[in-house]
Amino acid sequence: MMEYWRTPFDAQTIQVSQGIVHIIEDRCKGCGYCIEFCPKHILAFSPRFNKKGYHPPEVLQPDGCVNCHYCEIICPEFAIYSVEVPTAPGG
Amino acid sequence: MSQAIARKEAPLQQVPDHPLEDLIRSDRIPHIWCPGCGIGTAFAATLAAMKASGQDLSSTCMVSGIGCSGRAAGYVKLDSFHTTHGRAIPFATGLKLGNPRLNVVVFSGDGDLFAIGGNHFIHAARRNIPLTVICLNNLNYGMTGGQVAATTPYLARTTTTPAGNTEAPFNLPLLAWAAGASFVARWTILHIRELTDCIQKAMLKNGFAFIEVLGPCPINYGRRNKEKPLQTLKLYQEQTIIRNQADPSDLEIDFSKKVVLGEFVDKERSTCIENYDKTCRLL
Numbered sequence: 317m318m319e320y321w322r323t324p325f326d327a328q329t330i331q332v333s334q335g336i337v338h339i340i341e342d343r344c345k346g347c348g349y350c351i352e353f354c355p356k357h358i359l360a361f362s363p364r365f366n367k368k369g370y371h372p373p374e375v376l377q378p379d380g381c382v383n384c385h386y387c388e389i390i391c392p393e394f395a396i397y398s399v400e401v402p403t404a405p406g407g
Numbered sequence: 408m409s410q411a412i413a414r415k416e417a418p419l420q421q422v423p424d425h426p427l428e429d430l431i432r433s434d435r436i437p438h439i440w441c442p443g444c445g446i447g448t449a450f451a452a453t454l455a456a457m458k459a460s461g462q463d464l465s466s467t468c469m470v471s472g473i474g475c476s477g478r479a480a481g482y483v484k485l486d487s488f489h490t491t492h493g494r495a496i497p498f499a500t501g502l503k504l505g506n507p508r509l510n511v512v513v514f515s516g517d518g519d520l521f522a523i524g525g526n527h528f529i530h531a532a533r534r535n536i537p538l539t540v541i542c543l544n545n546l547n548y549g550m551t552g553g554q555v556a557a558t559t560p561y562l563a564r565t566t567t568t569p570a571g572n573t574e575a576p577f578n579l580p581l582l583a584w585a586a587g588a589s590f591v592a593r594w595t596i597l598h599i600r601e602l603t604d605c606i607q608k609a610m611l612k613n614g615f616a617f618i619e620v621l622g623p624c625p626i627n628y629g630r631r632n633k634e635k636p637l638q639t640l641k642l643y644q645e646q647t648i649i650r651n652q653a654d655p656s657d658l659e660i661d662f663s664k665k666v667v668l669g670e671f672v673d674k675e676r677s678t679c680i681e682n683y684d685k686t687c688r689l690l
């Protein structure tokens with residue numbers, strides 16, 4: 317369930333979109349912008365190193381992504397992007 | 408990630424490409440820009456705006472000068488020109504006058520466009536040549552090691568001003584306005600949605616359109632002014648204020664006060680091409 321600062325009256329009827337985050341690890345230079353500015357705070361540096369020796373981000377809670385694309389548009393490296401999860405009919 | 412797919416029972420599919428993959432020269436990525444450099448974000452916003460503008464991309468091109476920002480032209484998968492230092496606008500002018508149907512976008516640095524290339528900028532604005540000019544302003548000459556620029560804030564430290572800059576910087580939107588630009592705006596790389604919409608609008612403007620984009624140069628400017636990349640972005644978040652149509656003389660960059668962002672000028676004025684055709688061509 318999504319966390320709200322104030323629960324909207326129509327929270328039951330509004331569908332919050334969900335995203336899948338894709339990361340091209342070897343493009344990442346570890347600036348941390350996506351991690352810092354993801355509004356859902358679901359990204360973190362992974363302990364892994366990529367080819368260039370940076371720690372790329374990883375998704376801590378895949379279900380938490382709301383497909384806002386902010387990580388995608390702030391990334392200077394074309395290394396991260398989100399794609400909408402197709403909603404199953406009726407749900 | 409695959410869990411989310413399984414839970415929704417969507418068919419397993421191939422990983423889709425990055426949404427801008429078709430507009431970048433993927434074989435040259437990772438690009439040369441340092442970790443946390445703002446150029447990549449401003450460049451990506453430019454590509455996103457080109458795509459969203461609905462303009463014919465086969466007749467859209469990018470022109471850059473010399474500098475780190477000037478490398479942009481080498482990463483876009485469209486016709487592009489990496490020109491000589493300070494001369495992006497003259498090359499772009501030639502392209503536009505030679506073939507007015509082209510959408511010509513200039514993407515370059517503050518040093519390139521306003522120091523060595525300053526004269527070209529003011530005259531292109533005066534003539535109202537229909538170009539979209541995007542200046543990545545990182546407050547210094549990044550590529551050559553962080554020397555003082557015409558945009559370096561008063562008292563800021565650079566390799567050539569170790570005790571602090573004693574000169575006053577240009578207010579770029581004021582300069583563009585005074586020279587006659589049809590469209591003038593300023594954003595930062597944190598204000599990406601506003602920036603992307605603004606570039607899109609500028610591309611559709613028939614006239615000289617100028618957008619200043621503030622972006623960090625953590626390696627040269629940031630290091631000497633004790634700003635880590637995330638701290639620069641926090642300044643963009645906390646020390647800016649959006650005021651559309653603000654008086655251009657109120658737009659100096661001093662992060663100890665609020666730095667004003669927004670769209671400042673959007674006016675109609677006949678372009679040099681229209682004036683030339685009216686006067687010199689028998690149509």
Ligand SMILES: Cc1ncc(C[n+]2csc(CCOP(=O)(O)OP(=O)(O)O)c2C)c(N)n1
Binds near residue numbers: 492516517520543550
């Ligand atoms: C004619 C000439 N003079 C000087 C230089 C050296 N030079 C290369 S890039 C540059 C400044 C670039 O500054 P800017 O346009 O702000 O780009 P940035 O690297 O900061 O993105 C200078 C002076 C050059 N290449 N050619």
Ligand code: SF4
Binds near residue numbers: 383
């Ligand atoms: S799309 Fe939005 S919510 Fe999802 S990871 Fe990126 S920034 Fe976070």
Ligand code: SF4
Binds near residue numbers: 344345346347394395
């Ligand atoms: S914004 Fe891009 S380069 Fe920076 S840490 Fe995230 S994925 Fe890596």
Ligand code: SF4
Binds near residue numbers: 439444475549623626
């Ligand atoms: S030197 Fe500065 S402007 Fe150039 S790529 Fe590095 S951070 Fe960016």
Ligand SMILES: [Mg+2]
Binds near residue numbers: 474517518546548549
């Ligand atoms: Mg510069």
